[in-house]
Amino acid sequence: MSDPRLTPSNGRVACESLRDSVAADEYVAGAARCMCVPVADLRRAPDGPRDRQLLMGEQVRVLEEREGWAFLQADKDGYCGYVPKSALRAPSVPTHWIKAPSSHIYETANFKSRDVMALSFASQITVLEMEARFARTQDGYVPLQHIAAIGEVERSPAQVARLFLGTPYLWGGNSRFGIDCSGLVQAALLACGIPCAADSDLQERSLGREASGNPVAGDLLFWKGHVAMLADNKTLIHANAHHMAVVLEGVDVARARIAAQGDGEVTRHVRF
Template sequence: MSAMNAFDPRLTPARPDLASARLAGTVEAARFVEGTRHVIAWPVAPMKAQPSPEAPLVTEALFGESVTVFEITEEGWAWGQLDADHYVGWLSAEALAPLDGAPTHKVTALRTPVFPGPSIKLPPTALLSFGSRLVVTGTRERFAVTEGGFIFAGHLAPLEAKETDFVAVAARFLGLPYLWGGRSGAGMDCSGLVQVALTACGIACPRDSDMQEAALGKAVPFSGDATELKRGDLIFWPGHVGIVEDEATLLHATAFFMAVVREPLSEALLRIEAASAPVRTVKRLD
């Protein structure tokens, strides 16, 4: 973890009463614990900033992702840190299972059903989102066999497989509902879309737009002329990020349309500046 983010509460598992043992000597806390790794057993597990059903969603953990848990309360809340992007928050303890075996495959469809047997006519027991991780133990007809059920093998890829065009990945989610804190097939926010698309290409990506602005790519000059932009550039406004599809088009998840949309770039630049602020940064990935 970089020094810049060392004490960001979104990324630092530390409270006045409890902190990760690896932070001993760095932060002050009444108690330090090692934490225990678990795996997400729900199709999607909401992560909250506070242990309350009414608390706003800050991000989502997907099936098969791992989390280091430092506390489980009597009320059934688990406080922990996601291993992939280091986000810290509260999950339902019921969403967790013991870590047992490393994932072998990931979901490449926007959503895929899990069947109790090798037949598409059976009622599915769950729907897994793009990027969910699972352990495949074998195959049967056209299905991959997992501990939780049968999944159409064409909707999976080996865990190490990488997409080659994150802009094209993002475009697959066009029409998906906008959801603050979302990064699943149920909905996404602007930074969730960027994170999911880049992660699919093997590019490590932080969760929130300000983190992405600080960590990703190289800043390039931008005078406001859309012709200066290239496919794959990330445009950052205060609290928002979009992906340049080409010099005429922006891909983004936006609350304005409450969806992932393809919007004329010049119109988006004018609309967002009038509603909130001008472009703050343009980052170009290597």
């Protein structure tokens, strides 16, 4: 059975590529769009629960617009769901991404001017012009210190994950304003140019190779329903509901705590 999270079909419409495998009333190619709000919940159904989130500038393919909602598939990981139609605009080719934990778009090229919106790490922008200290976008001005060119990648997933320390835990979250365990891992790996699925069960099945020997920074440990990254050989960095934040925690302490709360032992240890 196809995983509905990754299947661009809702019964009424389906992606043209699924014509021979999925039943639908209509098969469509879909239309390219991009996100125009800082963060939007990607919902299981219109007004339904949040499954994941999409960030400013991320590219999507819209398969259906209906009653103010858009059914879409995200380019970055293939995840499907619904966002408000108002969270989307015509696609533009992103030129840069936010490399700081978070940033602001300002009304003018002046840090004392009104801030228009806050952006999370990994948000994408299209720079129209570079000025002395700011990049001009269609929404306003972003500090040059906070951006990197599309295609420029980080080298250490563990160092990227540390940018999120203190971020509040949010089930299904993908931003510096709220994130969960798999969202943290995805953000860290994508920033380093490593393709990564959205949810921990998908990550466990698809990421890395079985690790041998002692843990090293960047390794991933999986439990049923949870994933954590090694910050070093004795310390995890993970978003978790116990601390309700992204924290550093000793590997042995975390393993004992997770087992004691009834979630079992590590199910997989992978390395890149």
